[in-house]
Amino acid sequence: QKEVEQNSGPLSVPEGAIASLNCTYSDRGSQSFFWYRQYSGKSPELIMSIYSNGDKEDGRFTAQLNKASQYVSLLIRDSQPSDSATYLCAVRSTGGFKTIFGAGTRLFVKA
């Protein structure tokens, strides 16, 4: 079982729609969860962090965490073509210092 799992996609949504990206993790003791955006040929950029169960909103982005189900999601409202990128889910491991990344989900927003 992979430590952080994501659907590789691609996920295609029309402009203005809600994009929903999902992630599961295996370490039940994990406390810190992140979403990074990576444009093609660029490096990852942090867009959201979440540490407690529930929803956290920042502009058009909402991160959702359910520790009981070991599930993290990212919702992007009013999706724009500029949101087209790979979204990486990342989890800080317990008992250590490394952040573990999923393989990423490719998102395409069609104009």
Added chain:
Amino acid sequence: DAGVTQSPTHLIKTRGQQVTLRCSPKSGHDTVSWYQQALGQGPQFIFQYYEEEERQRGNFPDRFSGHQFPNYSSELNVNALLLGDSALYLCASSSPTGVGEKLFFGSGTQLSVL
């Protein structure tokens, strides 16, 4: 405020050679992590340096080694290069505060091994 800087941007080597990649962390950050990202994959943790010591290491062979200097900058060295070492090498800096260690990435070094 300078972000994370990495050099060189691109590098072409042949099998068996050695390579050194460099990273300067974001101002105010004291921790440097190195990641390897193969095409179509997520970043894989190589190791993390803090207070000039390797604090944690991922599942990479001893051919991968590193160093952190007193000014917090860091180097990644890879010996006896293999074709499979071709990847984007990312440096990320952070300042550990509590449980949330947010990573800030440099633009990466694209290494091609021929």
